[in-house]
Amino acid sequence: MAKYDLVIIGSGPGGYVAAIRAGQYGLKTAVIEKDSYVGGTCLHIGCIPTKVLLHHAEIYDTFQRAAEFGFEVKDVKVNWPAILARKERIVNKHTKGIEFLFRKSKVETITGWGRVAGPGRVSVEKDGKKTEIETTYTMLATGSDARSLPGVEIDGKTILTNKEILELPAIPKSLVVVGAGAVGVEFASIFRTFGTEVTILEMLPRAVPLEDEEISAELMKAFKKRGIRIETEAKVESVKKDAKGATVVFKTKDGKSESLAAEKVLMAVGRRPMTENTGVDKTAAKLERGFVHTNAYMETAEPRLFAIGDIVAGLPQLAHAASMEGLIAVGLMAGKEVQPFDRMKCPNATYCEPQIGSIGMTEKQARDAGIKIKIGKFPFLGNSKATILGHHEGFIKVVAEEKYGEILGVHVIGPLATEIIAEAVTAISLEATLDDLAAMIHAHPTVWEAMGDAFNAVRGLSINA
Numbered sequence: 229m230a231k232y233d234l235v236i237i238g239s240g241p242g243g244y245v246a247a248i249r250a251g252q253y254g255l256k257t258a259v260i261e262k263d264s265y266v267g268g269t270c271l272h273i274g275c276i277p278t279k280v281l282l283h284h285a286e287i288y289d290t291f292q293r294a295a296e297f298g299f300e301v302k303d304v305k306v307n308w309p310a311i312l313a314r315k316e317r318i319v320n321k322h323t324k325g326i327e328f329l330f331r332k333s334k335v336e337t338i339t340g341w342g343r344v345a346g347p348g349r350v351s352v353e354k355d356g357k358k359t360e361i362e363t364t365y366t367m368l369a370t371g372s373d374a375r376s377l378p379g380v381e382i383d384g385k386t387i388l389t390n391k392e393i394l395e396l397p398a399i400p401k402s403l404v405v406v407g408a409g410a411v412g413v414e415f416a417s418i419f420r421t422f423g424t425e426v427t428i429l430e431m432l433p434r435a436v437p438l439e440d441e442e443i444s445a446e447l448m449k450a451f452k453k454r455g456i457r458i459e460t461e462a463k464v465e466s467v468k469k470d471a472k473g474a475t476v477v478f479k480t481k482d483g484k485s486e487s488l489a490a491e492k493v494l495m496a497v498g499r500r501p502m503t504e505n506t507g508v509d510k511t512a513a514k515l516e517r518g519f520v521h522t523n524a525y526m527e528t529a530e531p532r533l534f535a536i537g538d539i540v541a542g543l544p545q546l547a548h549a550a551s552m553e554g555l556i557a558v559g560l561m562a563g564k565e566v567q568p569f570d571r572m573k574c575p576n577a578t579y580c581e582p583q584i585g586s587i588g589m590t591e592k593q594a595r596d597a598g599i600k601i602k603i604g605k606f607p608f609l610g611n612s613k614a615t616i617l618g619h620h621e622g623f624i625k626v627v628a629e630e631k632y633g634e635i636l637g638v639h640v641i642g643p644l645a646t647e648i649i650a651e652a653v654t655a656i657s658l659e660a661t662l663d664d665l666a667a668m669i670h671a672h673p674t675v676w677e678a679m680g681d682a683f684n685a686v687r688g689l690s691i692n693a
């Protein structure tokens with residue numbers, strides 16, 4: 229029986245990053261992956277392919293606005309199969325990249341269904357054949373899958389999840405997106421840019437409900453301006469296929485029943501943890517609706533069994549969260565000094581147009597916690613680089629503690645939001661104050677310098693607003 233220091237089940241951004249680090253620390257490591265390729269949701273049907281489509285949508289948008297930038301561009305045609313082919317090439321390139329990094333760190337890959345078989349034992353099943361391997365530590369990194377609503381059947385052709393929508397043979401004329409979380413608004417944004425008539429139905433009172441309320445309001449305003457219809461407090465009652473596509477019946481916030489016809493429907497109503505049939509339920513690990521409870525070092529209640537990524541209860545379902553959780557767990561196994569995972573230091577990035585980047589407490593969370601706060605806001609309208617780029621909608625909002633000026637939260641909607649949030653990540657991770665940030669020199673002209681203005685805005689000292 230093969231014997232490892234660490235066996236990881238799942239090769240997404242949680243599992244593969246943990247495996248590489250384990251290899252770097254000299255742990256004999258194997259990754260079990262059910263699919264014939266490594267990389268998980270993120271690389272194959274999540275972060276990477278969607279960002280390729282989004283980038284192509286941005287290029288198309290620039291062509292549409294050519295005259296504004298002093299170009300005459302005629303007859304721009306979208307070659308959808310060529311865009312999908314480029315997406316495939318990028319995904320394949322990075323899949324090979326992970327394979328190369330595994331070889332470099334001496335990580336073994338075993339293809340098959342992984343299951344925790346008992347303390348220090350993991351089974352792998354492939355083509356009806358089961359083998360067992362021994363390991364000191366086991367890490368469950370099996371990720372998540374798209375949910376649907378009761379009675380709504382995903383057929384993969386008309387009623388879709390994030391997986392099938394990435395392989396559509398053509399850009400649909402109309403699309404109903406059920407759910408206005410990160411996945412929903414991202415696809416709504418992409419297809420609207422390519423000319424699709426898009427309607428979003430959201431059960432809660434606002435889009436991107438986990439973000440600061442003002443960010444949600446700004447996004448809904450921007451989406452409406454772009455011709456995306458958003459119905460909040462909408463209760464979807466049925467989604468049925470018909471000859472022309474599908475019909476979605478929903479109750480509006482006023483209680484009226486409305487029916488919408490669309491060529492395609494995307495179900496973006498959240499993701500369920502993939503912990504069924506993994507043997508975790510037979511261990512001492514605590515489960516809640518399929519999610520695994522861990523401490524901040526990713527240890528479950530079962531000795532030497534760790535869980536990371538989308539399956540962990542109460543933590544964000546984000547690739548970079550999964551990766552950091554994996555690094556913390558492996559550091560602990562290798563006897564290194566590690567810091568616990570802190571949700572408040574983990575940025576959120578939503579890749580729609582305009583983009584959203586945020587970290588830390590929203591204004592409401594800070595007020596509900598009884599903290600005395602001050603708010604600073606800076607609109608991108610005052611930032612010269614944003615004007616040069618032709619993307620000056622949105623703002624940066626800073627939530628700071630009143631007395632010492634500690635930065636508690638930063639919320640950005642607008643150009644390069646998912647990039648410039650990096651400064652706020654550093655600030656919050658290092659517990660920086662408004663004074664520290666006011667003394668920082670921001671290069672000019674950059675979109676990033678708007679951060680400096682926003683931090684100064686808390687004390688009414690922003691220069692450009």
Ligand SMILES: Cc1cc2nc3c(=O)[nH]c(=O)nc-3n(C[C@H](O)[C@H](O)[C@H](O)COP(=O)(O)OP(=O)(O)OC[C@H]3O[C@@H](n4cnc5c(N)ncnc54)[C@H](O)[C@@H]3O)c2cc1C
Pocket residue numbers: 237238239240241242243260261262263266267268269270271273274275276278340341342343369370371372390411502505506536537538539544545546547548549550577579
């Ligand atoms: C459309 C979309 C866009 C997204 N965009 C972003 C983004 O821009 N940024 C971001 O941070 N996050 C994004 N996410 C979320 C991100 O993809 C996930 O948070 C991330 O992939 C979770 O990583 P993971 O390692 O926990 O699981 P996964 O990436 O889901 O990987 C789990 C792996 O485990 C394998 N597996 C499952 N069960 C078994 C088993 N029993 N045996 C063997 N193998 C098994 C699966 O095949 C898979 O390869 C997006 C998600 C979606 C759906």
